[in-house]
Amino acid sequence: MSETRQMRHGSSIGQPVTRRDGLLKVTGQARFAADNHPAGLLHAVLAVSRIARGRVAALDLPAARAHPGVVEVMVTANRLALALHPDDKSVPFSFKLDLLQDDRVRYAGQPIAVVIAATLEAATEAAALLAPRYEAGPVEVTLDAPGGYVPESVGVGDPGEMRHGDVEAGLRAAARRIEATYETPLQFHNAMEPHGVVAAWEGDALSLDMPTQGLALTRMRLAALLGIRAEDIHIRSPFIGGGFGSKLLSGPQVLGILAARLVGRPVKLVLTRAQMYGPVTHRSPTRQTLRLGAARDGALTAIHHHVRTATSRHDDFLEPSAGVSHTLYAAPAIATTNEAVRLDTGTPGFMRAPGEASGSIALESAIDEMAHACGMDPLEFRLRNYAEVEPVSGKPFSSKALRECYAEGAARFGWAGRPLAPRQMRDEDGLLVGWGVGTATFPAIMFQAEARAVLRRDGTGLVESGTHDMGQGAWTAFAQIGADSLGLDLDRLEFRAGHSDLPNAGIAGGSGHTATAGGAIHAAGAQAIARLTEIAVADPRSPLFGAGNVGVVARGGRLLRRDDESRGEAYADILARAGLDSVEGRGSAAADPAAAERYAMHAHGAVFAEVKVDPELGQIRATRLVGAFAAGRIINPRLVRSQYYGGMIWGLSFALHERAAMDPRTGRVMNADLAEYHVPVNADVPSVEAILVEEQDPHVNALGIKGVGEIGITGTAGAIANAIWHATGTRIRRFPVAIEELGR
Amino acid sequence: MNRFEYVRPRSVAEAVAAGAVPGSAYLAAGTNLLDLMKIGVARPGRLVDLNHLPGLDGIEHQADGAVRIGAQVRNADLAHDPGFRRRFPAVAEALLSGASAQLRNAATVGGNLLQRTRCAWFQDTASACNRRDPGSGCDARGGENRLHAVLGWSEHCIATHPSDFCVPLAALDAVVEVEGPTGRREIALRDFHLLPGTTPERESVLAPGELVVALRLPAEAAGFAAHARYAKLRERTSYAFAVVSAAAALRIVDGRIVAARLALGGVAAKPWRAEEAEAALAGAAPEAAAFRRAAEAALAAARPSGDNAFKIELARRIAVRALTLAAAGTPERLPALPASPFAPLSGGRHV
Incomplete structure (x- = not known):
């Protein structure tokens, strides 16, 4: 093949x-950061805040220090001075860090002390013995929080508002209109390898075993924070147990480094699973309203994609969900708008396909709703509105084999013969069967x-x-x-x-x-x-x-x-x-700015999903996923297929499983472990296929590579949502789909 | 994790003596206890390790037709014991629908009976929880409690018991054998767990120091083997606790139900035996209308404890499903997705 x-x-x-x-x-034998145990190693454990807003009024330091095996407890008072304030972002793609700079608490799970001990167990218990007393303030942690603002930019410098053509006129002229609001959940990073560091100082030289997705940026920021020369920082990061956007420099890693400095011994600090739900960024919830208009023949006349999302009270990252509407479907009028609200949470950040993943499930659902309103097959509808040039910029694509993706994916899946109306198919056991499609897209980016x-x-x-x-x-x-x-x-x-x-x-x-x-x-x-x-x-x-x-x-x-x-x-x-x-x-x-000026550069794909739904109980299973992706030159098809599988499975997770249950009264995540924060297990993905569609791109870069790391998550979630509708006739607009939505 | 004393007794008598010391906890596989210790919910002063005790790991098929299962028998070993599986298929199905293969290989029969609730506020030491900290309140009320109890709860506690295994055990009149400081006694499994009432911290009738040494299924329970199933609704296809579940067992003679057993899981602080439903089924034809009547009866006393009214109807439906599957007959071999709605009815496909 x-x-x-x-x-x-x-x-x-x-x-x-x-x-x-x-x-x-x-x-x-692969040695991950936490597998390193230099001689004299001590173990550091974070104590984290259980309130989401307020201040730490007291810590029982004597109790913690008295615990057998404890070497030191690092708090604001004895934390070494930094050369740069942890709120100062000295490098791109960085966030404010919580490095014990004061007694303020800005989110639940924020580090408030670090215990350093001879054993992990001693440090863990001593951290519990700190028994913090807090002065807690009222918290807001959901999109229902009052207020909000219109951001100038979202994501990394994307415009907060974009208007192309006259959307209201397009909607007025439309023969069919739909308006629907979709909600995506709060999600947290759960890479298999938690964030951690093994830090050893020799004089002013610092030796680190630490997973990072950006060695040079991490080193630069550390040098600025610690006031030492970048050349004196040596970071080994041969294997990273998953990053997905969360593993640039995190605050807890810096605390591990400071702890090593404080005690003059090598220190290992590794987050527990639960501690990942706070200081290492997350995907914020979104509430997206799509207004679409279409002519009688199914041609879109207008797309308005409005996003309400959230950032932390103290820092800025807004999930740029509406961006997918800039590129995917041809329409004479497209508008994307954003509003944001500040919450008492950690700062959101990059999580695999930030914006595209959450935006895609909403846009692809809305497109499907419009196809149904027009009485058209959802794939035919997408082809009817195929963007020959990038809709908002008018630029030609450097290459775009999306049509081939649709065709190869549909053929492999067996899309032909799909009944137009929902709730028409059952399997031999009486389970409802539905088929859905979603378009995948991700920009081809160069650093x-x-x-x-x-x-x-x-x-x-x-x-x-x-x-x-x-x-x-x-x-x-x-x-x-x-x-x-x-x-x-x-x-x-x-x-x-x-x-x-x-x-x-x-x-x-x-x-x-x-x-x-x-x-x-x-x-x-x-x-x-x-x-x-x-x-x-x-x-x-x-x-x-x-x-x-x-x-x-x-x-x-x-x-x-x-x-x-x-x-x-x-x-x-x-x-x-x-x-x-x-x-x-x-x-x-x-990146070649001249090429970027001339061409729109994106990878594309088409994902087809089959779901089965128990008609009485509402339990859902995605029984078949077929994705066809075109991403320029493929360096290694085995690895790329694996990347697509991983992305598609995360898309499935987005549609059906993944959601942090944050208690709105306290701001604490109540399911901060992998037993209760559901991701798919093997039984949830009985059949996943990825097709590598040939695409040659002479413009995108010297090798013609577009990148495959994130696109799989886009398209997939929407395809599953659309398949659920096709199986049941019920359109679910809140994700992940809860069992009670269908079991009634 | 707090510092604790570790005791490795050589006999049940030594174990009971050690376990009777206040602050002690028995350690079986630790799949639940050690997790709770790591998050500070359980802080025993001493662990009495049962893993090296002789004589607690046998599965005895007794002369009278009963089966006696040592408390240290691992879930997987029990579920895959050919004789046990043939005679008590719903129990095997429930065991295999729980947790993951790795956990089932470790977890024990005795430990399963005593596993703690998954209520998030019980597990979060910063929250109020009457079960963990009597008198502190219940933060689950007013929180996201869509998966909490709909039967037998009180204003003091709305937690559920998470076990799958216990559900068919309750249906089949299993008996728990207990050894304690004052001797040996037997407790019907249906009386073993306690509803919260005003004392949710009391989860079972075990007295301090009492140790579960065995579990017995009576001979009569095997009489349902031809029509016994476990059905479980969950939020992913595997490795998830039940939203609601049901164990159904029928004896059908000449097209009539002569005896019926029904118990529900995920609905209360204990596995919920539904005797009203069983009474409604006795003498009826094994048909949808009778199953629906039985399910109505089983949930007659149900009321939402929060945003979980949907669970009442889903519990009815899972009861109907389990009864329907049981009436259709226990399959020759357990499906690869035990208790799942996605287990094929028609055979042929493996997954």
């Missing part, structure tokens, strides 16, 4: 190589990255870039790019990643890591090859002498004349004759 199609002779890119870290992980590539005299290569493997397989995919860039087989390449001393690889976020760091690696390899070529073509003793005009190709550890591949020479021989141990190339990559 796609794997064979994408395989090319002599190339690692496109091959379904298995993970280089697979064996390490399945045998337990900045650098890389270094070396060809060595022994014929091997080395590529270095401080990239981040969050479990997605970056270590493998980047090595594939590196091997191709140096014209080496994969097993001849050493790839170094996951360390802050390596070239800055930017961040693993925005689905842009492979494109960005991959571009830098590719450029570095190309430069190394160019240098080697210069040596060879200028050397009369080389079979490549004088080949500069016709050019050479690098493959299998040899340079070959482009016009006559029988004439070539091994890298090792070229270097040996030149008396060199190695040649080196450096590369960088960043």
Whole structure:
């Protein structure tokens, strides 16, 4: 299938190589941050606030300090001075941190003390013995909170309001109109690996084992906070047990570092599962109102997507849910508007497809409602409103194989013959069956990255870039790019990643890591090859002498004349004759502003879902998911398929399972564990398929990569919601779908 | 977790002596107790480890047809015991519908009877909870309590008992064998758990130091084997506690129900035996109308304790479902999704 199609002779890119870290992980040898135990290690445990607003009036420090094994308790009074206020954001994509700067409490779960002890158990118990007394104020933690404001921007600098055409006129002119409000829940990050750090100071040098999606940014902010040189901070982050946007620098990690400084010993601090529900960002709830108008033939005349969401009382991040309406469907008039309210919660942040995930479920539901109002098949309706150019900007797409995604997905799923009306299908056991579709979309984003590539005299290569493997397989995919860039087989390449001393690889976020760091690696390899070529073509003793005009190709550890591949020479021989141990190339990559000015750049996909619903009990199961995605060049189809699966399963979770139950009286999350904060289990995903749709993009970046990390979650949740309607005839607009919505 | 004394007794008598010391708790698998200790809900001064006691891990099929199950038998071992599974299929189905494979491999029969409620306010030490801290109040009332009790609750406590296993046990008149400082006694499972009343902190009739040593299912219970099922409504396909559940067992002779057993789970602080429903079924044809009448009877006294009125109707429906499945006959082999609405009725497909 796609794997064979994408395989090319002599190339690692496109091959379904298995993970280089697979064996390490399945045998337990992969060393995650918290697996490190330097000599003399102490354990630090957070005490966190049980109120959401107010101040800590007292802590029973004597009781905690007296507990056997306790070395120190870090509180505001003895916390070391910082060079920068924790509210100051010295680097992009950062949030205000809670580093014991005062006695104020701004959300439940905020760190209020750190206990350092010889054992984890002693530190945990001593943290409980602190028995804080609070002065608590009244809290607001839901979207029903009074007030609100109109934000100037949402997400990271997206406009808070966008108007294209005259929506009211479009609605007036429409033959069909729908207006519906959809609600998405408060969700918390639950990566398998909780946030943590193992910190060891040697003088002013700091050695850290710490998962991070942004080694360089983390190092820069730490340097600013701690008042030390960035070069003196060494962060190892070879394996990250999931990040999903939450693992830039978190406050608790800084507290672990400060604790190590305070006691002069290495310290490990790892959050408990429950402690992740507060200081490490979350996805805020949204309430989205969609107003759509359509002509009699199903052509949309207007889209208005309005979002009410929330941020913390003290910092800003607004889930940019309406952004999906800028790009997905053609309409002469599109408006997106936002309102926000400040709540007594931790600050929301980036959670896999921030904005697209929550916005997609609302938009895709509304599109489905309109298709039904128009009496059209939902897929036909989407094709009727296919955006040939990006609707709000009018720019052409750099590439867009969404039509092929619809076609391949529909064929594989068996969409044809779907009854138009709901509640028409039953399985042999009498369960209601429904089919739904959703369109997936995510922008192709680039950050900045650098890389270094070396060809060595022994014929091997080395590529270095401080990239981040969050479990997605970056270590493998980047090595594939590196091997191709140096014209080496994969097993001849050493790839170094996951360390802050390596070239800055930017961040693993925005689905842009492979494109960005991959571009830098590719450029570095190309430069190394160019240098080697210069040596060879200028050397009369080389079979490549004088080949500069016709050019050479690098493959299998040899340079070959482009016009006559029988004439070539091994890298090792070229270097040996030149008396060199190695040649080196450096590369960088960043977004091309000229291309971004000319083209709209997005990955697309189509997700088809089958659900079954028990007609009496209302229990739901998504029995089949088929997603077809087009995301430019695919470096490794095995890893990419896995990314799509993961995204689609999270989309399923969004539609059916995931929701934090925050007590509105206290602001505490009442289901802060994985028994009660539901995510799908294996039995919830009996069948998931991902189709890799061919797409070549000459504009998006040098390698034509769009990124696959987040798109799977979009489209899927809407497809499931729409399938539930098709199964039952009941349109659910609050997510995740509660059992009582259907079991009545 | 508080510092505690750890005791490893060599006999049941030693265990009981150790367990009678105030502040002691018996440790079986710890799948519930250790979690509660980690979050500070349970703070025993001493743990009496039952895992090395001899003689508590057997499944004895007795001469009179009863089965006696040692308190330390693991859930998975019991559910997969061929003789047990054949004779008490609803119990096996309930066991396999609970928790995850890993937990079932560890959790014990005795521990399951004594597992604590999943009420979020019980688990949150910063909240008021009469069950955890008598007299402090009940923050579940006024909170999000959609999954709380609809039967047998009081203004002092609206928590539910989370066990699946106990539901068919209540239906089938299981007996709990207890060893205590004053000797041995037997307690009918239906009398074992207590409704909250004004003393929700008292969850069972066990006296301090009393230890569950075995569980017995009487021979009569096996008489329902041909028509015994457990049905469980939950918010994901596996690894979730019941929203509502029901165990139904019928004896059908010549197209008439001659004996019926029905118990509900997820609706009260104890597994809820529905005798009114059983009476309504006696002598009836095993048909939808009779099942619906029985379900009405079972929930006649139900009232919402908060935003959970929907559970009353769902409890009726799960009762009807369990009765319907039971009437259709116990399947040759348990479905791969035990007790699930998504377990195929028609056979063939595995999942």
